[in-house]
Amino acid sequence: MPTQTEDTVVFTHNQNFVDNNIIKENTIIYNVSSKRNPIFIKRVGLKPNMELEENIKAVICIPVYTVLSNLNKRNNKEITGILYIESDKILNNFNVNAINKCIEFNGLISLNVDKYRLKMSSTIDVLTGTMTRRHLEIYMDDLLDENRNFIKEFTVLMYDLDNFKAINDKFGHGTGDLVLKEVSKIVMNNIEEKSVCARYGGEEFIVILPNHNVLKAYEVADKIRRRIDKAKILGNKRSVTISIGLVAYPDMAISKEEIFEKVDKALYIAKNTGRNKCVIWNERFNYKARATNKITGIVTGNPVKDSRNVLVTVEFIEMLKSSISTEEKIFNALGRLVEFFEATYCTIILLKDKKVSNVYTRKIFKSDFIKKTYINDKIVREVLEKKIGVYMIDWDNISGFDETTGMPDWDSIMVIPLINKGIINGILYFKVPAKIKEFNFEEFNFASAISNIVAALF
Known part of the structure; x- marks a missing residue:
């Protein structure tokens, strides 16, 4: 890997990097x-x-x-x-x-x-320096594609900080962020260069160890667990530990969805049988369902954010109950979503028999629907196919050019399926120039939670 200690990047004639020293x-x-x-x-x-x-x-x-x-x-x-x-x-x-x-x-x-x-x-996740979830998904897809013809084993770890909410509640979110950073640093310092560490969501992280069978990976995982425990990140104030689940490809799971589902269950068992331990996936875990928190995405642990999220959720529930027309509900919903998420545009694409039946878009500070805005059809199709939302920079398209610098503008987007009773009846599409802001995981999580209410508006 090139050394990048400064903004300067230096090449030799054979296109190799030179140390910035x-x-x-x-x-x-x-x-x-x-x-x-x-x-x-x-x-x-x-x-x-x-x-x-x-x-x-x-x-x-x-x-x-x-x-x-x-x-x-x-x-x-x-x-x-x-x-x-x-x-x-x-x-x-x-x-x-x-x-x-x-x-x-x-x-x-x-x-x-x-x-x-x-x-x-x-x-790259700004706080922890780990890979973002979106990039992890791409990496995993590429890894599985490579292994389609030439099977190479690898093991996936999912770890979670034990009692992290209690740390945030007692010491504040600044300390919580410091703990996440330090734990991530220890993890990345104890895996090989070709291994990957990514933030999966909140305090949950994924580690991919190429060319590791599950026993070899268990040794790595347990070493990381012990080093975090011994690091005394908060000194004598409180212990900081992690729990880890492990699943091996191809012995235990072969698709991305199966890998993530099983490693999540293994982590759940680790956390519910004492914490601060590593647990390898086992078939008997299929009979132990992980409880689903109905307010995931709405309650974050931050009192200010939680208050705003709950108020907006209540607004949407009241909107759902109101007797106004469907188009009025969509108009009001888009206006509130644009404002709350500080997006430039928010679009609802309605589907009927898997075909687009109508498209509604509102732009920030505009009091009417707007007739047209660019939608990345490729990403919409992927979301419809996988039934999973995404947040990302749309590198495929340039939405315009900065009048001052002449630089291209790329958009930060969130694309979320609207699912009602198991059927996708629409798409929620947010976008904003990346130079203004980038949507983050918490916003995506809350938008996904709100989408369940939006889907019931029509």
Whole structure:
């Protein structure tokens, strides 16, 4: 993996990453970084123009500015990276034209750097540094696709912090966040680089251990459990422990849904038979149903949020009971949803016999339905097929361009099926420019809970 201790990313001629410490050690890169001037060096005969390693024959190094950067006003512009290219060949195409070409590509390079950073921010949970659930789902799909023809075993762990609500209640959510961070750090420091740790929801996390059978994975899981217990994250104030469930592919489960269902049940058994333990899935767990909390997504443990969530839930229940027309109910519901979730657009797509029968959209600060807004049909189809909602950055489409920077605008979206009596009768579609906000798991969880009431409006 490349070292990324700073914003600068440095490449060699063979496209390998160079450790960012080179910024301090390499005079060429240091000069470009500090003086903001492009540098072109070509070895002439046996003596270089500047100090080069013996096998390096030519170097091009230029600062990469943000999209609005102008090389004529470089001192006022932000450097987003350094482009470093070197060659060990005497005969090479490094010349003044080549460096000018690199400068011409400044905007494109900067755009891709910004796109990469935005993409990374949507795939990494900001608080814990673990993978997001959406990215976990994609990773799991890819992993299972790879294993379709060449079966490779792996084990999935699901862990949950024991009595986490009590920690939040007693010490506050700031301390709760600190605990989540520290636990995640311990977990990621004790798994291999190719393993994955993702936030599944709230204080539940998933770890995927490739090439681990369940016994080997159990050793890893129990080591993590013991290290968290011994870490004394809250000192002598309170113990911090985790419970872990394990399920192995392909011996115990073969589909993503089956894996998640069984590992969840194994975790449930671990938590309900003493906590602070690891439990491997067993067929007898099928007879122990996990209780479903009817207010999951509405009650979060945060008194302020809970109060708002409950009030909105009551509003929707009252709306359901009112005698106004269905279209009026939809109009009022969309207006409240746009406002509550701070979305730019909120759309209800009604279905009849699995076909779109009507589409209603409201935009924030607009007092009427709007006629048209872009909907990503591909994501809608996936949600309908899997009957599971998603929240994500819609990388497939650019909704517009920023008038100031010229940068593309990507949307943060939530797409949730409206299910009534087991039948999908619609889709709830939220979107907002990602530069304004990104929908998070708590919002998605609550939107999913509210969708059950919305589905009964029509």
